[in-house]
Amino acid sequence: MESKSNAMLSLLNGHITEANATAKPKPVDDVWAALNLDQHLSEKGIAIRNKTREFMRSIQTELIQYQNKTEFPFHLVERIRDLGVNGFGIKDFGGPGLGSMEVAAVCYEIAKIDASIGTFLIVHNSIGMAVVDMLGSEEQRAKILPDAIALRKIMSFGLTEPDYGSDATSLKTSAKKVPGGYILNGQKRWIGNATFADYIIVWARNAEEGNKVQAFVVEKGSKGLKTSKIENKFALRIVQNADITLEDVFVPDNMRLAKATDFATGTNVILEHSRLKVAWGGVGIACGAYEAALKYALERKQFGKSIASFQLSQLKLSKMLALCESMLTYTIRIQQLYDQGKTTIGQIGRCKSHNTQTAREVCAMARDLCGGNGILMENQVIKQFMDIEAVHTYEGTYEVNMLVSGREITGGLNAFR
Known part of the structure; x- marks a missing residue:
């Protein structure tokens, strides 16, 4: 009886081993899902992230003509309003009252497809409406925010x-x-x-x-x-x-905004708030470049097989994914600390600088992996490659943000004049 059981177990193990050997794993074409980051979102947040993703995918091809013409697609403003994310964390005057991780997920998903649309929303929300919301009087909030949340005014x-x-x-x-x-x-x-x-x-x-x-x-x-x-x-x-x-x-x-009495209580407060959104945008750009490069590598054939099967391609893809994963986990932790009121402007600047510099590396590898076709807008990576250059230097250059960080690290030793 025991020998029969052993024989059956051996046979079963053999089938399992064979099945594992022949099973084809799914490509890691979604960095967010690969890290199971929806665990940081509520059911509402997951639905908002998915809705934002589908919207951005639906307009991706259409946006190319506006990129080429350097024009803003005003006809999309109504559809952006209908996403239900404009207003970000504002709860009154018709705002959606999103949690900070929900806002982060929205910024991430938009930047994966087009950082220009992401920048439009960050400017309008995080350094536009947020200024009035945080630094305006109740009368100023009531005058400006309803129309801005409804995207009747920009x-x-x-x-x-x-x-x-x-x-x-x-x-x-x-x-x-x-x-x-x-x-x-x-x-x-x-x-x-x-x-x-x-x-x-x-x-x-x-x-x-x-x-x-x-x-x-x-x-x-x-x-x-x-x-x-x-x-x-x-x-x-x-x-x-x-x-x-x-x-x-x-x-x-x-x-004149009532609570913005000087640079420290006005501009600095807002930039600390908004710079973290820019850090999320940098991650989104990088992950969008990685996912586009992976898609291209899986479809492109040279020397009789997919270029994704070559060692050098897999090395690039592995490095890109590791960098994207490190940025995501780092930024989530900074976001959590920000929500607890435990971050400093130097810490947030360091996160933004790290992400945009790392994203430049990811975008360069993605463009390289796509070869000559990597300069075509339709393959996405060249747009990400160019856009990260702007994000790398807005809301403070890499060097300035890192020197603000350095001032905190050294207990207040100021490298600026």
């Missing part, structure tokens, strides 16, 4: 100037107090959404309050406000970045 964020990018604390735009409001003069550059924004949050020095940097909401059509699209841009080509000129622009008292 927001922009005017901090960077032609001569002051990373050195934003030295900005020159001025605000002079006059009866009933303020007169703004100055210039801004690289301002996303600004060519069509209904509200531009302009950061300016208030001469009446010790030249402190404060926030003023400038409305479209204001006398003395001029915006012009920056041309010949090869990254984030759909994003409408602008030069802004302010010549004696009047802003009424009720459009």
Whole structure:
């Protein structure tokens, strides 16, 4: 009896071994799923992520013509509104009240397909509406947020100037107090959404309050406000970045944001909030490049077989996936700490810098793996390759963010002047 049982066990083990040997594993074509990251989301969050993914996939081919023409697809704004994600974490005035990981998943899924659409939403939400939500009075919130959440009006964020990018604390735009409001003069550059924004949050020095940097909401059509699209841009080509000129622009008292009293309580608070979204965008760009390169490698045949079967291809794919996985797990942990109120601006800047630099490496390998066809928009990787170049330097360059990090690491030793 025992010998028969052993024989049966041996036979069964043989079948299992044979089945395992012949089973063909599924390609790892979804980095998020491979790490089972839906465990960090509620059922609602999973549904939102899936809906966002399907929407972005549905417009992927259509977006190529807008990338080529460097135009914004305004007809998609209504469909973006219908996704139910605009407003991110805002709960009132019709906002969706998304949790931070739900917002992260949305930013990730959008950037996997098109970082320009992601940038449009981050500007509108995280450095547009968030400024009003966090730093505005209740009256200002009630005036601006309902239309912005419904995407009836678009927001922009005017901090960077032609001569002051990373050195934003030295900005020159001025605000002079006059009866009933303020007169703004100055210039801004690289301002996303600004060519069509209904509200531009302009950061300016208030001469009446010790030249402190404060926030003023400038409305479209204001006398003395001029915006012009920056041309010949090869990254984030759909994003409408602008030069802004302010010549004696009047802003009424009720459009100076109440709680943005200086750079530390205003701009720094917002950039710490938004920079983490940019870190998620960097991860999304990298994972989109990896997944596109894998798809191409599996379909492309050379020397009689799929190029995915070659050792060098598998080495590149393995390295790309490992880098994507490391960025995802790192950023999730920083997101968790942020939700607990335990992050610093240096820690968030370090995460953003690490992700965008690592994503550049992933995008370069993805483009390399696709060979000559890697420069075609239809294969996705060249767009990711170009877009990460812009994300790498906006909201603070790699070097500046890492020096802010270094200042914290060394207990306050300042490498800046």
